[in-house]
Amino acid sequence: MSSDAPAPTGPLADVAPEPGVAKPDPILVIDGVKRSFGGITAVNVDHLEIQRGMITGLIGPNGAGKTTLFNLMTGFDTPDQGSWSFNDRSMSGVPSYKAARLGMVRTFQLTKALSRMTVLENMQLGAVGQSGEHFLAALIPPLWRKQEEEITRRADELLARFKMDHMRDDHAGTLSGGQRKLLEMARALMVEPELVMLDEPMAGVNPALTQSLLGHVKGLRDDEGRTVVFVEHDMDVVFDISDWVVCMAEGAIIAEGPPSVIGSNPAVVEAYLGATHGQAPERRKKRAGGEPA
Amino acid sequence: MGTGILIDAIRTAIGPTAAAYALLAVGLNMHFGYTGLLNFGQVGFMLVGAYGVAITVATFGGPLWLGVIVGVLGAVVLALILGIPTLRLRADYLAITTIAAAEILRFLTRNSGSEPVTGGVFGLRQFSGDFYALNPYPPGSYLGVLGLSQNRMWQMTVGWGLVFLFTLLLWALMRSPWGRIIRSIREDEDAARSLGKNVFFYKMQSLVLGGVIGAIGGAVFALTLQTVQPDTFLPQVTFFAFAILILGGTATTIGPIVGAVTFWFIIAGLQSTLRRSSDAGLLPDFFGSQAVGATTLTFVGLLLMLLMIFRPQGLFGDKREMQLDVK
Numbered sequence: 058m059s060s061d062a063p064a065p066t067g068p069l070a071d072v073a074p075e076p077g078v079a080k081p082d083p084i085l086v087i088d089g090v091k092r093s094f095g096g097i098t099a100v101n102v103d104h105l106e107i108q109r110g111m112i113t114g115l116i117g118p119n120g121a122g123k124t125t126l127f128n129l130m131t132g133f134d135t136p137d138q139g140s141w142s143f144n145d146r147s148m149s150g151v152p153s154y155k156a157a158r159l160g161m162v163r164t165f166q167l168t169k170a171l172s173r174m175t176v177l178e179n180m181q182l183g184a185v186g187q188s189g190e191h192f193l194a195a196l197i198p199p200l201w202r203k204q205e206e207e208i209t210r211r212a213d214e215l216l217a218r219f220k221m222d223h224m225r226d227d228h229a230g231t232l233s234g235g236q237r238k239l240l241e242m243a244r245a246l247m248v249e250p251e252l253v254m255l256d257e258p259m260a261g262v263n264p265a266l267t268q269s270l271l272g273h274v275k276g277l278r279d280d281e282g283r284t285v286v287f288v289e290h291d292m293d294v295v296f297d298i299s300d301w302v303v304c305m306a307e308g309a310i311i312a313e314g315p316p317s318v319i320g321s322n323p324a325v326v327e328a329y330l331g332a333t334h335g336q337a338p339e340r341r342k343k344r345a346g347g348e349p350a
Numbered sequence: 351m352g353t354g355i356l357i358d359a360i361r362t363a364i365g366p367t368a369a370a371y372a373l374l375a376v377g378l379n380m381h382f383g384y385t386g387l388l389n390f391g392q393v394g395f396m397l398v399g400a401y402g403v404a405i406t407v408a409t410f411g412g413p414l415w416l417g418v419i420v421g422v423l424g425a426v427v428l429a430l431i432l433g434i435p436t437l438r439l440r441a442d443y444l445a446i447t448t449i450a451a452a453e454i455l456r457f458l459t460r461n462s463g464s465e466p467v468t469g470g471v472f473g474l475r476q477f478s479g480d481f482y483a484l485n486p487y488p489p490g491s492y493l494g495v496l497g498l499s500q501n502r503m504w505q506m507t508v509g510w511g512l513v514f515l516f517t518l519l520l521w522a523l524m525r526s527p528w529g530r531i532i533r534s535i536r537e538d539e540d541a542a543r544s545l546g547k548n549v550f551f552y553k554m555q556s557l558v559l560g561g562v563i564g565a566i567g568g569a570v571f572a573l574t575l576q577t578v579q580p581d582t583f584l585p586q587v588t589f590f591a592f593a594i595l596i597l598g599g600t601a602t603t604i605g606p607i608v609g610a611v612t613f614w615f616i617i618a619g620l621q622s623t624l625r626r627s628s629d630a631g632l633l634p635d636f637f638g639s640q641a642v643g644a645t646t647l648t649f650v651g652l653l654l655m656l657l658m659i660f661r662p663q664g665l666f667g668d669k670r671e672m673q674l675d676v677k
């Protein structure tokens with residue numbers, strides 16, 4: 058693929074870089090979704106489409122509503138109004154666990170490692186459709202042992218890919234912040250989702266590993282045909298792997314387009330420079346690092 | 351005097367009451383230890399199990415097996431009533447609801463209006479005939495110096511048999527993918543949800559299972575005492591069960607068993623020591639026979655505090671696991 062090249066190619070080549078523009082083959086379509094907390098309008102998205110099989114970067118200053126949008130899409134929060142559909146299926150009122158089973162899996166900005174379970178158990182948990190998850194079947198190991206072996210094999214493969222195989226049997230609570238990020242991403246992949254929504258997957262991950270993580274994310278698209286939406290403050294990363302970039306500010310989509318044009322978009326520049334905590338979306342050497350609360 | 355105290359302590363530690371409490375703690379281990387559900391009303395499930403047997407047999411003249419089924423079904427219904435409104439909310443809602451529900455149940459049973467069915471404050475008796483008719487032990491004195499009766503042997507066999515059965519059940523469940531989901535809920539519900547697990551459904555299963563085990567503990571309790579009275583089902587019973595669980599080691603397989611035996615060994619040993627010393631005139635009136643119960647509880651409280659300070663993971667817990675911060 059040509060993701061490293063700034064000029065758009067492929068299915069998004071002819072899509073105009075305008076907020077709310079229609080895409081040729083959207084997997085996620087959002088319409089008029091609004092969510093306020095007291096006086097603050099956290100999310101107010103008129104229309105947004107996420108192209109299937111592409112990597113979409115979601116950027117915006119702190120408090121722009123990116124995490125809230127993730128929460129709304131995946132059933133962890135309920136919008137005040139609006140509708141959205143995933144694979145043409147309306148997702149209003151669908152509980153979070155069903156959204157995950159339907160193929161839309163998210164990670165959390167503040168990692169949720171299952172501390173008193175081992176790294177391997179964290180991974181195994183991610184597999185869906187396990188027959189041993191039913192109460193009665195659980196009591197008869199022969200019914201699920203084969204599947205368990207298969208799940209374990211898949212988990213070990215992923216752990217190796219994320220260079221975490223040496224921690225396989227450690228409690229997840231003993232991992233460092235960056236390692237937890239990795240584990241959470243690998244665990245989400247155990248679900249084998251069609252759409253992966255990563256909330257700042259690189260925050261706190263060391264730069265050398267970031268490179269290989271970026272490779273994995275591209276692999277999700279190129280080798281496995283998955284769709285990725287990720288939130289990231291590091292513009293190097295965003296421009297490096299995104300096929301398309303969406304910029305939010307104060308809850309709304311203020312710009313979208315291929316990475317080659319988004320950096321010079323005046324609305325984007327203003328959103329970042331106007332915001333108190335923002336980082337201008339130019340290529341910078343310093344990494345965003347850390348986890349904003 | 352020393353051996354007398356030891357014999358008293360051992361008799362209680364391996365007795366049917368300890369077994370009944372072990373069952374309460376096994377149920378709590380499912381709720382609190384594995385799932386992270388705060389059930390402060392385990393005594394309510396116990397009450398339902400005890401009165402299920404007593405009412406079915408004594409009031410309505412039904413057979414024992416039906417009484418046990420009524421108790422178990424009652425526990426299922428209670429778990430559903432408690433769980434449906436609270437399990438989607440934060441953990442503390444379940445805690446408050448369970449403690450209140452257990453007290454409401456106690457007041458309902460002791461209410462004069464329910465006297466025709468529950469016997470009111472006087473409770474019920476004469477429901478355990480079927481149980482003792484099944485006793486396979488011939489009359490005699492058992493276990494040497496302990497000198498246990500045939501009935502005591504039968505109570506212990508059934509009580510501890512059930513404890514081992516349910517301990518085995520939980521052990522099997524917790525090493526399965528089902529148990530993995532349960533533990534993930536204890537660690538972080540939202541993580542479990544994000545991986546496609548129906549958290550509410552699994553919490554419900556846990557609440558029902560632990561409640562049913564508690565109800566069976568109640569049935570054992572009632573059949574052993576051969577009487578039920580509302581005021582044996584005080585909130586402190588739940589807290590004893592928690593003490594047992596924490597003493598033995600939360601979220602461990604044999605924690606509830608070890609905890610129950612140790613707890614009752616200490617209680618009975620202390621009681622026996624105080625009673626015998628006071629009978630021999632060795633104690634000031636302050637600790638006298640009137641105050642044995644209160645003094646024992648004070649000591650137990652002290653012991654629990656020391657345990658929390660020096661061995662917070664309980665006798666069988668994993669210290670390393672204990673120290674990992676959750677979330």
Ligand SMILES: Nc1ncnc2c1ncn2[C@@H]1O[C@H](COP(=O)(O)OP(=O)(O)OP(=O)(O)O)[C@@H](O)[C@H]1O
Nearest residue numbers: 094097099117118119120121122123124125126349
């Ligand atoms: N549960 C909540 N209660 C009240 N306000 C909230 C809540 N969640 C988010 N907000 C508010 O909504 C706005 C958007 O927050 P959100 O977490 O979505 O921002 P974000 O774009 O993810 O920011 P960051 O880049 O810092 O992670 C913020 O103003 C925040 O204060």
Ligand SMILES: [Mg+2]
Nearest residue numbers: 123124125166
């Ligand atoms: Mg955020």
